[in-house]
Amino acid sequence: MSYRENLKVQHEKMHVKHSGHEAMHAEMVLIFTATLVVAQIVLVQWKQRHCRSYNLVTLLQMWVVPLYFTIKLYWWRFLSTWGMFSVITSYVIFRATRKPLAGRTPRMVYKWFLLIYKLSYAVGVLGYLAIMFTMFGFNVFFRIKAEDSMDVGVIMLFYGLYYGVMGRDFAEICSDYMASTIGYYNMGGMPSRNLCHDICAVCGQKTFVDVDEEGIIEDTYQLSCNHIFHEFCIRGWCIVGKKQTCPYCNEKVDLKKMMNNPWERTHVLYGQLLDWLRYLVAWQPIIIGIVHGINFSLGLE
Numbered sequence: 001m002s003y004r005e006n007l008k009v010q011h012e013k014m015h016v017k018h019s020g021h022e023a024m025h026a027e028m029v030l031i032f033t034a035t036l037v038v039a040q041i042v043l044v045q046w047k048q049r050h051c052r053s054y055n056l057v058t059l060l061q062m063w064v065v066p067l068y069f070t071i072k073l074y075w076w077r078f079l080s081t082w083g084m085f086s087v088i089t090s091y092v093i094f095r096a097t098r099k100p101l102a103g104r105t106p107r108m109v110y111k112w113f114l115l116i117y118k119l120s121y122a123v124g125v126l127g128y129l130a131i132m133f134t135m136f137g138f139n140v141f142f143r144i145k146a147e148d149s150m151d152v153g154v155i156m157l158f159y160g161l162y163y164g165v166m167g168r169d170f171a172e173i174c175s176d177y178m179a180s181t182i183g184y185y186n187m188g189g190m191p192s193r194n195l196c197h198d199i200c201a202v203c204g205q206k207t208f209v210d211v212d213e214e215g216i217i218e219d220t221y222q223l224s225c226n227h228i229f230h231e232f233c234i235r236g237w238c239i240v241g242k243k244q245t246c247p248y249c250n251e252k253v254d255l256k257k258m259m260n261n262p263w264e265r266t267h268v269l270y271g272q273l274l275d276w277l278r279y280l281v282a283w284q285p286i287i288i289g290i291v292h293g294i295n296f297s298l299g300l301e
Contacts, residue, residue, distance in 0.1 A: 031298075032291050039287045043279070052176075059169045061282040066162065078159075085163060088112065089170055096174040106203040109174045110233065116167035124160025127153045165278050175237065201248035202233035225251040 047054045070079045092112050095105045130153030133139060139149040198207050207220045207228060219231045227248045229237075237247055244253050 028295055031294055035287060035291050035294065039283070039290070043283060055169060055172065058278060058282045059166075062166060062169070062278065065282070065285070081159070085166070093170065093174060097177045101178060104203075106178055106233065109171070109178065110237070113167050113171035113174070116163060120160045120164030120167060122160070123156050124164065127156030127158070127160055129153075130156060161277050162281075165281070197228070200230045200233055201227045201246070202229050202237050205230070223251070223253060225249050
């Protein structure tokens with residue numbers, strides 16, 4: 001039997017072996033779609049009803065899963081950055097959870113996570129541009145191999161998105177601890193202490209300038225509830241810590257009014273993108289694992 005005839009026989013055997021698999025594949029697609037919808041509903045309800053536990057479990061998965069693959073695949077470059085981020089962030093969280101809280105701690109917390117926020121944004125954008133640079137073939141002009149430039153772009157994009165997500169989650173945890181420790185508001189709706197008119201309601205330190213004056217280092221910002229803040233503190237509270245209420249009286253904050261330039265609006269949109277990626281990275285592997293388990297129990301291949 002010739003080589004061509006042998007290939008023809010093998011092709012016919014493959015068709016016989018996989019005959020009827022169209023219905024099986026359709027059933028697998030249906031299972032995947034149904035599992036995805038149900039999982040999305042469960043996660044949304046969990047987040048709405050028990051947001052704290054949802055965030056903690058998601059953060060734990062985001063923390064452990066990349067570390068597992070890093071050690072398994074010997075990605076020492078990522079492991080080194082992960083280690084530095086973990087050490088510094090652990091120290092920041094330690095400072096944020098102390099009682100009584102030091103007066104300079106809130107500003108230190110916001111500065112660190114705002115730095116992570118900006119770095120992750122910049123690295124992610126550079127990674128995206130590197131990928132587009134390769135896809136349009138501009139790497140040829142600089143005699144860079146497509147594989148090398150694409151690898152750099154994907155790695156930078158992953159670094160930016162991963163640390164952006166982790167930074168936002170840890171910032172929210174620190175914000176919750178600081179709010180409860182400093183004692184701005186409680187479940188009864190009344191602040192547990194009074195602040196003077198020239199004291200920032202986030203960090204508890206004296207403001208540098210009046211509301212109407214232009215500051216050299218930073219300005220003083222006043223919300224519609226008339227409580228005043230260091231501009232850096234309230235922007236860190238709202239943007240980095242994802243808080244949309246006054247930290248003193250819990251009144252709703254108008255973010256559109258506070259963010260009066262396109263750069264800050266971009267940060268808010270970027271934060272929404274990170275929320276979507278958190279779901280994709282932390283929960284999508286579990287959903288796919290559940291789908292594989294269902295297919296295996298039903299004998300689907």
